[in-house]
Amino acid sequence: MSRFAEPMVRLIDELKKLPGIGGKTAQRLAFHILRTNDDDAEALAAAVRDVKANLRLCSICNNITDIDPCVYCISATRNQRLVCVVEEPTNIAAIEKTQHFNGVYHVLHGSISPLHGIGPEQLRISNLLRRVDDGQVDEVILATNPTVEGEATATYLSGQLRRAGLRVTRIAMGIPVGSDIEYADEITMLKSIEGRREL
Numbered sequence: 001m002s003r004f005a006e007p008m009v010r011l012i013d014e015l016k017k018l019p020g021i022g023g024k025t026a027q028r029l030a031f032h033i034l035r036t037n038d039d040d041a042e043a044l045a046a047a048v049r050d051v052k053a054n055l056r057l058c059s060i061c062n063n064i065t066d067i068d069p070c071v072y073c074i075s076a077t078r079n080q081r082l083v084c085v086v087e088e089p090t091n092i093a094a095i096e097k098t099q100h101f102n103g104v105y106h107v108l109h110g111s112i113s114p115l116h117g118i119g120p121e122q123l124r125i126s127n128l129l130r131r132v133d134d135g136q137v138d139e140v141i142l143a144t145n146p147t148v149e150g151e152a153t154a155t156y157l158s159g160q161l162r163r164a165g166l167r168v169t170r171i172a173m174g175i176p177v178g179s180d181i182e183y184a185d186e187i188t189m190l191k192s193i194e195g196r197r198e199l
Contacts (some may be wrong), residue, residue, distance in 0.1 A: 008034070027075040060131070062124045063106040064089045072104045079103045085128065085157065087111050087145055094145065103141070106131075111149040112156055120156055132163060139167040146173045146191065 004012070008030055015026035035039055057063070058070035061083075065071070072078060072092075082103030086092060087110060095101050108123045131137050140161055144150035154170055161168045174192030175184050184192070 054124065057107075057124075060127065062109060062127070063105055075081050075104075077102075081136065082141070083128070083131065083137050083139070084141040085185050086143050087150065087153070091143065103139075106140075108144075108153065111144055111147070112154040113149045113152075120160075123153070125157070125160070128157075129160060132161060132166060137166065139169060141169050141171060143171045146187075 011030045011033065012023070012026045016023060017022055018026075021029070033044065036044075046074050054066050055057055055064050056066075056068060058065045058068055060069045060073040063072065064068045067074075073080075079102050083106050084095060084101060084103055085106045085108065086095070087108050089107050090111075092105055095105075106124075106128045110118055110123050110124065112118060112120060112123070116181060118170070128140075132140070140157075142154040142157055144153045144157075157166050158170075172195045174188060174195050181189070
């Protein structure tokens, strides 16, 4: 069995801590880093240090940002009274790709999951409730994932957000465009029927 030098072992162990990176992939990445020139290796290390030193959470929406408030929260062209609630900062990119949402966001940084010991108090909900209580919001769109945890989170938030004059909506779910109904599972089919609309 081949043994690697201690610095290589440490690098492989650190890379394995990344989500979706197993032992073999960590080993390939470590050897790639070893083969790169010094400038590229230093640029990678500097980028990691820069992320840790300069990124923080927006004080309004909890998105990851290098300025506070973030670009969405300070934008004069976005509807600041329409808030889309998502589980993770990465969800924002999927919504932005549509180029049809012009509101702002609120990032929970997770979802309610009693199985994993995550309750509402572990999520970033308090500043959302403050925004609503201050009368700064007309509609909240709950765009949590269509999972058991995402549904539990949406149900909990919907109860917490009940206010006179506030509209609370849930993103539609169902059969993806371009797919075949025969391959849909029963939950997807149920959500499609429940979410039907007038033509």
